[in-house]
Amino acid sequence: MQRFTSTAQALPLPNSPPSLANLLLDWYDRSHRVLPWRITPPMAKAGKRPDPYHIWLSEVMLQQTTVQAVKAYFAKFLDLWPTVGDLAAAETEDVMKAWAGLGYYARARNLKKCAEAVASLHGGRFPETEEGLKALPGIGDYTAAAIAAIAFNRQSAVLDGNVERVISRLYRVETPVPAARPDMRRLVAAITPADRPGDFAQAMMDLGATICTPRRPVCALCPINADCRAFKAGDPERFPVKLAKKAKPVRYGTAYVATDAAGAVYLCKRGDKGLLGGMTEVPGTDWTADAQATPTPPFATQTVPVWRDCGGIVHVFTHFELRLAVRHAEVARDAITANGWWEPRATLAAQALPTVMKKVIEKALPGSFAKAS
DNA sequence: GATGCGTGGGT
DNA sequence: TACCCAAGCAT
Numbered sequence: 348m349q350r351f352t353s354t355a356q357a358l359p360l361p362n363s364p365p366s367l368a369n370l371l372l373d374w375y376d377r378s379h380r381v382l383p384w385r386i387t388p389p390m391a392k393a394g395k396r397p398d399p400y401h402i403w404l405s406e407v408m409l410q411q412t413t414v415q416a417v418k419a420y421f422a423k424f425l426d427l428w429p430t431v432g433d434l435a436a437a438e439t440e441d442v443m444k445a446w447a448g449l450g451y452y453a454r455a456r457n458l459k460k461c462a463e464a465v466a467s468l469h470g471g472r473f474p475e476t477e478e479g480l481k482a483l484p485g486i487g488d489y490t491a492a493a494i495a496a497i498a499f500n501r502q503s504a505v506l507d508g509n510v511e512r513v514i515s516r517l518y519r520v521e522t523p524v525p526a527a528r529p530d531m532r533r534l535v536a537a538i539t540p541a542d543r544p545g546d547f548a549q550a551m552m553d554l555g556a557t558i559c560t561p562r563r564p565v566c567a568l569c570p571i572n573a574d575c576r577a578f579k580a581g582d583p584e585r586f587p588v589k590l591a592k593k594a595k596p597v598r599y600g601t602a603y604v605a606t607d608a609a610g611a612v613y614l615c616k617r618g619d620k621g622l623l624g625g626m627t628e629v630p631g632t633d634w635t636a637d638a639q640a641t642p643t644p645p646f647a648t649q650t651v652p653v654w655r656d657c658g659g660i661v662h663v664f665t666h667f668e669l670r671l672a673v674r675h676a677e678v679a680r681d682a683i684t685a686n687g688w689w690e691p692r693a694t695l696a697a698q699a700l701p702t703v704m705k706k707v708i709e710k711a712l713p714g715s716f717a718k719a720s
Numbered sequence: 721g722a723t724g725c726g727t728g729g730g731t
Numbered sequence: 732t733a734c735c736c737a738a739g740c741a742t
Contacts, residue, residue: 411725411726411727412726412727412728413727413728413729415728415729416727416728416729448726448727448728449726449727450725450726450727450728451725451726451727452725452726453724453725454725525721525722526721562730562731621724621725622724622725622726623725623726624725662726662727663726663727664724664725664726664727665724665725665726665727666723666724666725701726701727702726702727702728703726703727
């Protein structure tokens with residue numbers, strides 16, 4: 348079972364070359380990325396640890412999300428809720444509003460639940476072990492290991508998409524992901540040092556993000572290229588091996604943007620589960636595979652509005668493409684019978700509207716979300 | 721183990 | 732353009 352580990356775990360001998368971990372840590376000291384939730388390597392080496400709340404918040408935001416997208420949200424959340432206790436005491440609706448646009452909204456719901464658990468069950472302090480962390484909502488294998496390593500300097504095996512790429516190339520792992528993950532986790536564990544495990548984890552991720560990239564990796568600048576089997580074989584881009592993906596189906600629907608005489612927009616709240624759970628939307632039909640279905644508004648009106656055809660929007664979700672026809676009408680304020688509310692135009696942008704719904708409203712009412720230039 | 725779950729940027 | 736990809740988790 349441990350057949351991959353023999354080369355990586357050779358004990359340092361008096362004249363042996365620097366270990367893979369040391370090469371990587373030296374590179375990290377020189378070339379680490381500067382990120383808002385991090386402390387610098389010299390501070391870390393001096394024993395200072397980053398704020399576990401900051402590490403947890405950033406790690407959850409970074410799940411399947413780019414650093415670039417996360418930075419502004421991270422700053423906004425710290426501004427609104429400086430401590431985990433503040434977040435625990437917040438209104439869930441306000442958390443959803445602050446998260447709107449970042450995607451994967453179950454993360455926001457679990458973020459709030461996790462903050463509540465930390466505040467009530469753990470006295471406002473995060474557990475320091477992988478096991479304790481993983482028991483919390485929204486924290487899985489990766490995030491538990493990352494927080495344990497980075498915030499608490501535990502020697503945990505941190506395996507994310509970046510590390511998978513580095514490891515799969517280092518050892519030329521032919522098994523496709525995700526089936527190869529248990530093996531890769533053992534490989535990471537075998538090269539994770541007892542000294543500076545948090546910096547080692549961040550170094551592996553920085554290497555994957557800046558050198559060992561998915562396409563056109565910059566192997567010439569890699570501090571561990573001498574140990575890399577894929578580099579020596581000349582085929583790093585072949586790894587990690589992945590299975591073919593399924594085709595993305597298309598779904599169709601119609602969205603109704605109703606405004607009152609003052610320009611307020613009629614909004615509804617989606618249920619807490621499933622797609623866009625807990626987020627706000629305009630009323631609309633179901634989203635189905637039938638492009639020709641005759642649309643019917645999902646609400647009753649006292650008089651039949653004349654819906655103006657505003658054209659359509661396309662939005663691509665993870666597992667399907669959505670094509671929505673957008674319609675607009677002015678409707679008497681008390682004429683709609685549905686479970687929603689009238690939101691003034693001035694406060695639309697602050698609602699918990701996912702990007703697809705901002706596109707819909709922007710299509711019907713151009714300028715609703717115009718950004719200050 | 722497979723599936724559901726957002727969004728924006730890059731090529 | 733039509734893909735691919737990004738610090739995964741829950742069920």
